[in-house]
Amino acid sequence: MPDRSPPRPADRFLRWAAAAALGLLALFVAQPYLTGFLFSADTARAITARGDLAPAETATVELFARASPSVVHVFVQAAAQGRALMGVDNEGGEPGGGSQTGTGFIWDAAGHIVTNNHVVAAAAQGGGAIAVRLSSGEVVSASLVGAAPSYDLAVIRLGRTTAALQPLAIGTSADLKVGQSVFAIGNPFGLDHTLTTGVISALQRRLPTSAGRELSGVIQTDAAINPGNSGGPLLDSAGRLIGVNTAIFSPSGASAGIGFAIPVDVVNRVVPELIRNGRTRNPGIGIIAGQEATAARLGIDGVVVLRVLRGSPAAAAGLQGVDAQTGEIGDIIVGAGNRPVHRLADLTAAMEAAGLGASVDLIVERDGRTRRVRVTTTDVAESRL
Numbered sequence: 001m002p003d004r005s006p007p008r009p010a011d012r013f014l015r016w017a018a019a020a021a022l023g024l025l026a027l028f029v030a031q032p033y034l035t036g037f038l039f040s041a042d043t044a045r046a047i048t049a050r051g052d053l054a055p056a057e058t059a060t061v062e063l064f065a066r067a068s069p070s071v072v073h074v075f076v077q078a079a080a081q082g083r084a085l086m087g088v089d090n091e092g093g094e095p096g097g098g099s100q101t102g103t104g105f106i107w108d109a110a111g112h113i114v115t116n117n118h119v120v121a122a123a124a125q126g127g128g129a130i131a132v133r134l135s136s137g138e139v140v141s142a143s144l145v146g147a148a149p150s151y152d153l154a155v156i157r158l159g160r161t162t163a164a165l166q167p168l169a170i171g172t173s174a175d176l177k178v179g180q181s182v183f184a185i186g187n188p189f190g191l192d193h194t195l196t197t198g199v200i201s202a203l204q205r206r207l208p209t210s211a212g213r214e215l216s217g218v219i220q221t222d223a224a225i226n227p228g229n230s231g232g233p234l235l236d237s238a239g240r241l242i243g244v245n246t247a248i249f250s251p252s253g254a255s256a257g258i259g260f261a262i263p264v265d266v267v268n269r270v271v272p273e274l275i276r277n278g279r280t281r282n283p284g285i286g287i288i289a290g291q292e293a294t295a296a297r298l299g300i301d302g303v304v305v306l307r308v309l310r311g312s313p314a315a316a317a318g319l320q321g322v323d324a325q326t327g328e329i330g331d332i333i334v335g336a337g338n339r340p341v342h343r344l345a346d347l348t349a350a351m352e353a354a355g356l357g358a359s360v361d362l363i364v365e366r367d368g369r370t371r372r373v374r375v376t377t378t379d380v381a382e383s384r385l
Contacts, residue, residue: 070168073133103186103232111158115231146274171240173263186232198223225259234261281379286312302334313375335363
């Protein structure tokens with residue numbers, strides 16, 4: 001006869017445990033399907049109110065809205081391909097081959113645009129065509145008004161436009177502080193009206209420009225500056241122009257957190273002169289300086305006079321350059337206008353501070369002896385070898 005005795009407690013526990021395990025396994029397998037069935041958002045989700053923007057965000061948004069209409073995209077085509085400039089415009093905003101692009105900004109209601117000299121150098125040298133795309137999208141031809149290679153600045157002027165022109169507000173670079181916020185607007189890699197932010201990371205940097213000159217007082221920033229930002233504005237938190245973005249320090253060619261801008265006080269002095277005369281007069285004394293690296297290797301602290309330009313103030317004052325026959329060093333300028341001169345940038349800064357037609361006292365060393373020489377600054381572009 002079969003055993004009809006009730007199951008032992010141990011057997012009942014094993015059965016319940018097995019059933020529970022099977023149930024849990026079934027729930028585990030079915031969980032994704034149940035979750036998908038019960039919680040799938042297969043209709044548009046309700047929008048969550050975000051509240052007001054933070055004050056800093058609001059200020060940045062308003063700054064961009066005010067300043068961006070004054071920023072333009074500059075295109076320069078080599079003379080041989082100038083006809084294609086106005087007709088070729090691809091999706092990336094870059095014109096057809098052989099072109100140089102950069103950024104500029106509206107200087108005045110007459111249509112003058114400020115940009116970097118190196119952006120429009122092809123037009124200056126070979127008569128290439130220049131076109132400008134305004135913030136409205138309108139493309140306008142432009143002509144070169146003047147260039148100042150020593151400051152890497154240039155002015156172009158728009159042709160007839162249909163849009164109203166909005167010049168940027170001008171600030172000052174005399175009271176800038178390291179750590180204050182700055183904003184750069186430009187066209188990096190052809191991407192129109194890009195805003196980057198950062199701080200002033202250093203002041204009083206020196207930036208080499210053409211003709212062996214150095215621009216002093218340059219602003220250093222960590223705001224992202226990339227190819228295509230050249231010639232664009234660097235703004236303070238009030239939306240005022242405080243510099244013109246001109247260069248980056250980067251082994252890769254892209255932003256590495258160190259960008260440079262020409263201070264607006266220089267821009268505000270040079271640009272009106274370019275508009276009036278098409279060129280800027282550089283105060284100087286008419287010398288060609290020796291290489292600083294060579295002077296440093298020789299243990300010389302000062303500017304070695306390599307050559308003296310004929311008819312220059314330096315020639316009138318009796319300054320002597322390096323002897324072409326023997327290589328003997330002549331004069332070394334160690335002071336100018338009550339300032340020490342350690343390198344060429346110190347001398348050019350003293351000349352610019354004095355201005356054209358001003359008398360400047362130089363401290364000059366020759367053969368171990370020091371003397372004071374008074375010279376009158378002149379436009380060095382008019383001097384000849």
